[in-house]
Structures are given as C-alpha cells and as structure tokens.
Amino acid sequence: MGRRSALLIATYDYQDAGLRQLAAPAHDAEALATVLRDPEIAGFDVTTLVNKPLQQVGEAIGDFYRERRRDDLTLLYFTGHGLKDDDGRLYLAMTNTRRDSLLFTGLSAEQIDRAMEGCSSRQKVLILDCCYSGAFPAGHLAKADTAVHTLERFQGRGRTVLTASDSTQYSFEGGQAHGEAVQSVFTRYLVAGLRDGSADLDGDGDITLDELYSYVHDRVVEERPQQRPKKQDNVEGRTVIARNINWTLPVHLRNAIASPIAKDRLGALDGLAHLHRVGNEAVRGVVQEEVRRLADDDSKVVSAAAVERLRSSGSAPAVPVATVLRDARTEAAAVLTRAEAEAARIRKAAVEHGATLIAAARANANEEADHILQRARAEAEHLLGQARAQAAVETVRLRTHEPARCESCSSALDPLDTFCGECGFSLLGNEAGQQQPPPGEERLHYFEIARRGYDPDQVARYLATPKEQRGPIPTFDLVRRGYNRAQVDEHIRQS
Structure with a gap:
C-alpha cells in the first residue's frame, strides 16, 4: 500500500498592506490537518505551513512531489488569497507576496502544475479554497473573482482538483470580515464530512473524493446559493480519502437481523454479503460478526445459509470435533426418522394401491365370468331349441312313416x-x-x-x-x- 502524504498551506498575514487580513485560513488549515492526521480517519503524513514566504513554500512543494511512487496518494491544500496579473496568470499569495511584483513574489499556478506533472503518483489531489480580490457581498468576504479559470490551469492525468468555486463565482467566508475562529464555508464542510463520516454516502465505510465533493457541494450550495464548488478529475478507479469511523450497519439491515421472521433474517444475508464485498476492513469485520451470529440462528434455513456465507468467504468458524459428531448424529437421526416415515407412507400407499388393483381384478373377473356364463346359457338355449325343433321334426317324420315290422313275428x-x-x-x-x-x-x-x-x-x-x-x-x-x-x-x- 502506498504512502499517504498531505501538504497544507495557509496564509493570512501579508506584508502587502493592500491584501486584506483574513482570520479564517489558519483555523481552516488546523482543523483539516487534525482530521487528515488522525490514523483512524485518514492516516495522512501531514505537513502544515502557515504564513511562510514564497521561497520556503516553493521548496516544500518541490520536495513534496519529488520521489513519489505510483501508488502514493498526495494531497496539496491551499487557503488564502489568489491573485491575477495583468495577463490573467494566476498566483497564490504568500506572506511576502507583493501585488506589484507577482512574477517574483507570488506562487504561480504554472509552477504548481509543473511540479504535479513531474510527480509519478497516479493519485494527486489539489484543493483550493482561495479568496480572490473582487466584489464583497453584504455580510461575507469574497473568495473568488470572475474569470479566474482555476480548473483550466491544473489539468493533467492522475489529478483530482476541488475548488471552492469556478471561474465566474465566488468563495465566501462566514459572516465577519474581521474576527476570530470564523471558518470558511467550503473547508468547514470538508472537515465535517471527514470527521463524522457523513460524507460516506454509499455506506460502505470508505469516503472517496467523489463522495466528499458531492457532500460538500450540496451543503455549500444549500447554505450559500451564490457559491458553486467545482471538481475535475482524470484518474483511474476511485480515490479513497478517509474511513468512516462512525460507520454502523444500515438501519434496514439491523431491523432485518432483529426481525422475528426468519425470511427477513435470511434476506439480510444478501445485504451483508454486499457490504462484505464493497466495504473496507472494518466493515467486513462487523459483517462477519453479524453473519456468525446468524449461523447460530434458531431457523435451520437461516443458520445453514449463514454458514455457507462464512465458508464462501473463507472465514467459517472452527467447530470442535465433539460438536461436529453431535450435530452429525442429530442430523443422521433426523434423516432416519424422515426416511422411516417416507417408507411407511410408501408401504401404505402400495397396500392401498394393491387392494384397489385386487378389487378391480375381482370385479373384472366377475364381470367376465358373468359374460361367459350368459353367453354359455344363451348358446345352450340356442342348441336346446335347435334340438327340440329337430326332435319335433323327426317325431313327425317317424309318425307319418310306414310302421316298421318285427323281424320275428312281423308285428x-x-x-x-x-x-x-x-x-x-x-x-x-x-x-x-x-x-x-x-x-x-x-x-x-x-x-x-x-x-x-x-x-x-x-x-x-x-x-x-x-x-x-x-x-x-x-x-x-x-x-x-x-x-x-x-x-x-x-x-x-x-x-
């Protein structure tokens, strides 16, 4: 896994009397540094430069982007004044920056672009919460002048750029132009989304740059409709900026797991499997614990499905041999009982079917015998009738024939x-x-x-x-x- 490094630059104390004094930037940088440095949240190696001259900031940026690996994640954050010269070139104001000599005293956007271009990292993040000189809406400090074209100046592969506003809009600072501990609107929501995990929009335990930007954009626009944060990126895959330390199971999954209905608990396994697939290590640990609990569920269907999930994930719990043998005996006895019941049912059905067949055979035999007897009687009646008719004919013939004579006495x-x-x-x-x-x-x-x-x-x-x-x-x-x-x-x- 690559290194995670962050360089935070905040300038609010300017030698140039013409640059306004801002109270917010130092507090912005400190709050962001705290949340990025937290190993439970982001785990960045953070360097913070506050009110430093151009030479020191330039050297720090050069060192920051030098000797980076492809899988390193770099984050450069700047809060302060952004200035344009007469030719429209953008400069970031350091503590010794003079408006009449920006070329030699200001940090040019071109220098930052070239430093990023020479970095081997494929995950370079640049966050600009700059205030550009210009109009001052009532009750707020302007943080953007028109026609700045910030995004156009930092295009490149492997980069993600977040700005407080685009070229035609303003970045604002909350209510007071002078005062203490009044944070920038843009950075305030950056810190809040990372610190409490509310920027984890998909609930997978990770906060990506896309999620962080969407979270900040919606809240900034809701609070300051005139301000429109912007983002451009040219990276492969997603960039995970932090972890959601307050992550918990989604409410619908907690309700399903606690449901007295076995079907609901069984359905919760699909949601847990999805979280195990997309979640980070902490999320997978919680998911595995819930699946193990369901493996001991009273419902055999739920328990079997949970055990299968554990086996497929390669984390099936070790079961004592005695427990395995006991469960095997119990299951074998249950199988035998079911088999005996099924055999008894089959025997009963066979006997009933055999009795039905015998009764049907007897009925068929009786019916056939009746038919044969009827035919025999009819045939006998027919033959007897023929014999009687023949006998009658013979009797008549003999009666009418000349009488025979005895051979002895001629009678x-x-x-x-x-x-x-x-x-x-x-x-x-x-x-x-x-x-x-x-x-x-x-x-x-x-x-x-x-x-x-x-x-x-x-x-x-x-x-x-x-x-x-x-x-x-x-x-x-x-x-x-x-x-x-x-x-x-x-x-x-x-x-």
Whole structure:
C-alpha cells in the first residue's frame, strides 16, 4: 500500500498592506490537518505551513512531489488569497507576496502544475479554497473573482482538483470580515464530512473524493446559493480519502437481523454479503460478526445459509470435533426418522394401491365370468331349441312313416320301441342270439321304461307282481306305448 502524504498551506498575514487580513485560513488549515492526521480517519503524513514566504513554500512543494511512487496518494491544500496579473496568470499569495511584483513574489499556478506533472503518483489531489480580490457581498468576504479559470490551469492525468468555486463565482467566508475562529464555508464542510463520516454516502465505510465533493457541494450550495464548488478529475478507479469511523450497519439491515421472521433474517444475508464485498476492513469485520451470529440462528434455513456465507468467504468458524459428531448424529437421526416415515407412507400407499388393483381384478373377473356364463346359457338355449325343433321334426317324420315290422313275428312296431311288444324280440340285437321272453314275462329295459315316461319303480313293482295278481294296464298307457286299438282290446281281454 502506498504512502499517504498531505501538504497544507495557509496564509493570512501579508506584508502587502493592500491584501486584506483574513482570520479564517489558519483555523481552516488546523482543523483539516487534525482530521487528515488522525490514523483512524485518514492516516495522512501531514505537513502544515502557515504564513511562510514564497521561497520556503516553493521548496516544500518541490520536495513534496519529488520521489513519489505510483501508488502514493498526495494531497496539496491551499487557503488564502489568489491573485491575477495583468495577463490573467494566476498566483497564490504568500506572506511576502507583493501585488506589484507577482512574477517574483507570488506562487504561480504554472509552477504548481509543473511540479504535479513531474510527480509519478497516479493519485494527486489539489484543493483550493482561495479568496480572490473582487466584489464583497453584504455580510461575507469574497473568495473568488470572475474569470479566474482555476480548473483550466491544473489539468493533467492522475489529478483530482476541488475548488471552492469556478471561474465566474465566488468563495465566501462566514459572516465577519474581521474576527476570530470564523471558518470558511467550503473547508468547514470538508472537515465535517471527514470527521463524522457523513460524507460516506454509499455506506460502505470508505469516503472517496467523489463522495466528499458531492457532500460538500450540496451543503455549500444549500447554505450559500451564490457559491458553486467545482471538481475535475482524470484518474483511474476511485480515490479513497478517509474511513468512516462512525460507520454502523444500515438501519434496514439491523431491523432485518432483529426481525422475528426468519425470511427477513435470511434476506439480510444478501445485504451483508454486499457490504462484505464493497466495504473496507472494518466493515467486513462487523459483517462477519453479524453473519456468525446468524449461523447460530434458531431457523435451520437461516443458520445453514449463514454458514455457507462464512465458508464462501473463507472465514467459517472452527467447530470442535465433539460438536461436529453431535450435530452429525442429530442430523443422521433426523434423516432416519424422515426416511422411516417416507417408507411407511410408501408401504401404505402400495397396500392401498394393491387392494384397489385386487378389487378391480375381482370385479373384472366377475364381470367376465358373468359374460361367459350368459353367453354359455344363451348358446345352450340356442342348441336346446335347435334340438327340440329337430326332435319335433323327426317325431313327425317317424309318425307319418310306414310302421316298421318285427323281424320275428312281423308285428307292427312303434318307431321308438327297442323290443317287439308281441314277441319280445330285441330290435337292438341280442348277443346270445336268443329270442326275448314275451311281454310280462321279464322287465322291460330300464332305458325303454325311462324313455317312454314311466316311473321305473312303479313298472318294476308291476312286473314283479304275479300275473294273476296284476291289475289291467291302463288303456292310455298301452296307447301311449304305441299299441293300436285292437291290440289294446286284446290285451284287456286276456287280462
């Protein structure tokens, strides 16, 4: 880091009786030197020259800009009279300056410009709070004459120039033309902005030249609308002139951190991260402390986010091994509990889904079985109807056909008989080749009895009864057996 050096020049005691005596400059320089020298605020190596002759001031300026490094920060401040010669050249009045011999007794702006040009530093600051001879507004001392063109005389790379006013305006000194401890308006706000940190406009803990100028300009114009401070710069990056020793966390971040709502505390981490990124060392220290506090937050979400912030910034706190093991066990138990609950939920869902599938399968199977049964019944009804129709057709055909004759006795046969009713000859064939016994002598074939519609038990009892004890066979039964009327009558007669 480069050196920080400041040379403050104040002249208020002039040998030339024509130059007015100013009470303010010495107080301006002393107040500014105090705040710049403070290691907590600016930390400059400050040299102050008050009421010194031209030769001593010139040598001091030459030494000030000599043998500087590129990263050094230099600040040259002058408060006093500024004078112009007949050709419009600007001079700064020293204690021995004579208005009728400015070329040899005044410090020319050209000399200062050449000294700055020869300096290697890339951060050269020049602050001029000069009072130029001219009009005197009521109640104030003029500190600028018209057509001074101050900024035009100090152009150059690596420079920042702040002036109390531009070429067409005035610098003022507060209310009294003569008196004690009355400070310049411009320098007063320079000192105030640095001393209490109010010039730290972006709240990052650093006060840059841009911020300092904006702060001073707004307050000077508010208090003295006729005065318009000006600035020109030609530097790379920003120039930090001081630190804000009164820096605190912004109110909105303090409120968010203290909020009982976890979402607000979580959102505060983004603001803290921004401050850690742009803030100075002191700011980063405060930010880190707040993030560490949030790392112990009751909310696991906030705590985890804070710990992650600390890790990303490379400042995660050291944690004892026992604490790590305890937290790991606790987390493992929590994970296991969640896993068991999830497994139980999955099993329950699977059982419910399986029961649903089984019920659906049963319903589908029952429905399919009902359909199959309905189709089978319909098919059976259809086949039975066809069989009945065919049987009816065959019966009619057989009834109308010429009756068959028994091969044994040539008796007429019922188409549905399997034995001859007269001789008992088997129409289905006789394995023994013997003639069947006549009717009444042996039981009819069970199939014939059932086919003809008789009750098998009743017929069996009838046949088991001795012939002399049998009653007559009902006429309708004989007719039903296919006998003709003559055969029925003969049967009745024999019985």
